[in-house]
Amino acid sequence: MNFSMIKLNSRISNASLNIVFHVDMEKLITLLLILAPGTVSADWPVTFENPNPCALKGSSVTFRCTYNYTAEETVLNHTWHKGLLKGDIWTRVELSELSSYHSRTEYLGDLHHNCSLAIHDVQDTDAGHYYFKFDTNKYGRRSKGSVYLSVTELSARVHPQRVRAGDTVTLECRTTCQLSSVVWFKDGRPVAEPEFQAKAEDAGNYLCVVEGRESLRSYPVALDVQYPPLNVSIEVSQPGSLALGKNVSLTCSSAANPAADYTWYKGASSSSPLLQVGSGRVLPLLSVEASHTGLYLCRARNSVGENNSTEVLLTLGRTNITVTRVLLFFGLGIKVVIVMLLPLVIIWACRKRRKTAANKKVYSHDYENIHTA
Template structure:
């Protein structure tokens, strides 16, 4: 064969194989597979079914999605009946679907659960339904006891991984839990149960030819409310029975609290009797309160062995599917029972408590349209007490407050949700939040605030809900009134501030209604009622302790005190010297500088134009004063707000302290004295000149020989000196530094 022919043949084979794969894939686009085809379960235990499935991703360009999944064992008119609505499985099923895998769990297996279980999924595609065929077969079995050499063995038809058993001897528990027991009394009976499933035990077996034992005809009974129930058991005994009775727990089905049996003949509805080695307990007109486990006991028989469990049920409307259409609700409903009675029942429907919709033994589902406020009930035909509670198409509820006056913090407040659907609706309370979500506050018809707080102020509304949907009420506003509560008290910019700065005292409180404010300084009430107290330019007189009081009609609260500290630049220093006069050379001089300042000032002493201080502190001591100590001494007062200076002039000779004003007064005083002396001299000279002129004139007529002697005497009386003592203490010294640079100058002369 040529290469070309071989190549064509290979291509042909590939095309044929690809077509076959494509056809195979097309055929398997819809399908599924169970993890097990057969499951064996022990009565009272749990079994799990699993199915994986697949389907096309798209159809005609649209993505295919799964809308519903269900498990079923039987069909009606080729329509599978979902196990979730079958009363036989009520509260015993768990469904879990993740991706393309679904599991079904059945708890508390019963013999009636045996059968073939199938899985179906429904998609959004046209004719997009698929049932995974073959199914899973479930077998349910009880424990049994098999005789073995020197004892008995607890046996199960199902494979169990490491089972642990509990044994009963003559109706009482045995402490050992082995697979094999060695019986001792010839008259004893034995039963075994899987640990954790003691309610489901093997039938009792006698070790000898006769024994004491009790066998209940039914492990469980489902009865409709208002019906009569017969609970029966067979029993045997190896000797005469002295006493026998029926009893049930004192508190529901919690056997741990059972101390003594409850003798039922005290209730007229109960009747017990024996018939053909059978003990019977009959209960007339049963109610939900009769639901319990019942046990039979005689003198030689223990009370630990499980008995017959009675469950009393009434009809209940169950919603399979519901949708809103305008003001109406269209719902697919089922008449539901919590357990499954043995008899085949006929289901009846009634609208608004009157008109029969339909009674049927074949179909317990109905599609019904209800308008707002209408209700539907269902019942089992022939059992008038089994009528369900009404299921309402809901109306919007209303909220009522326990009182309409002002709501004050700490008081009791009750909100009531009033609905026109009294029995079948559930109530829920909401608090409106700032976000889109609302906070759930509680459940029930009433929302009670035993001591309402300011934080409870908000809008509230309630909702009523049932299986047909939910309706919301209009919201009500709760405005809680309360006395002021301080939230903030502060000083802006700070409680330590500088003189001349603007300062605001702010007193904030949380109150309803809003608070008024009163301000106090050092226990003295100030003007103003706002939460701000403003100083446009604070002064030293404003320093002190401040607080505020916030008040409304419900009470008041006083803030803590804040001390406002006003700081300022040191005032012009005051300089003093000791001693202040008659200081001789070699003496000590004490200079003291003081200044008013906040915070307190620090002091620095400078001499003349020196930049570094000669001393620090308020006191400056000069020991052994000499001529070189003469000069200007500057005292500088400093704090964080600034500094100020004053100057002291020190000179030799007599020591005095002068202020700049005193120095001026001395100069004026000595100038006045000088002027008076000059006037005196001029007056004397004029008087002398006049006298001399008269003498000359008189000498012309009367010559005076004593003229020269008189002149000499006058000169002796009026003498001028260049160093007159009256100017001795007047100085005209000038410092090298301009006096304008200082706040004060003191001229001290020694």
């Protein structure tokens, strides 16, 4: 009984050894076939040239890709997928099933070894993992790894954003992608250098674009250049000489940042001192008279500096001058007449007074006092 059991155990052990031997041989043969020329590993059938591309929003990006298979296989079809999280499950969804990719994807590969894919007009939602899958007459194969696409935008930076004329300004174009070169524009016009000494005319909106691809651009950033009042000038509402009795206004203007405050000065002549006669952008002269004539000057001032306008001379017209002279002479004539007549009037008044007194004396002797008894 014991002898029979020993023989049985021996047979079972030999059978187990044979099974294990056959299994190991099959694994070995499979491994040799995989490593032999003309074969491919089922775990690594797809290779990505750049597994971490970066693309600017609105641009096009290409996934360079190759795939391999055994000599005995024939490729029947291929598909690209995007990894999406549906609930708590990570799934690979075919791009053809995603409406956002319709008309924006272009397969650049073939049914042999090229599996490259292009995505046009890249959007923020395109960021993520992408996978390639192909089917042969024997197997269905897919990439073990993925292509991870990063999507970014150009970001313009002006440093500092507020400067005074003469300060240094630096333009910087930021992005997480590697760019060959960028160019700058200010209000639609090219900027020669990304670093410059600020002038009044440099104020405006700046943006950067990818050289040769002007559609790829950043959002504009404003540069505020502060400077003292420039080109200060006076405008007279009534051109030419003034007319007596009319209303005239003087307006002062300048180019300044921040906005300027205005002060008005007047002098009788170029040699006379200027006196402050008003403030504000407009100086009104109501019911013009001779005293309004003279030199006027406007001073514009802000926190950066100040500047004066050129002097403006206001005069009366010829007609007004004639009328003024007539009035002046008439007034003088009246004064002369008064001065000449005044002594005569006084003499006449004095004589009349004396005559009146004499008459009173004469009349006083015509009567005697009569005393009654």
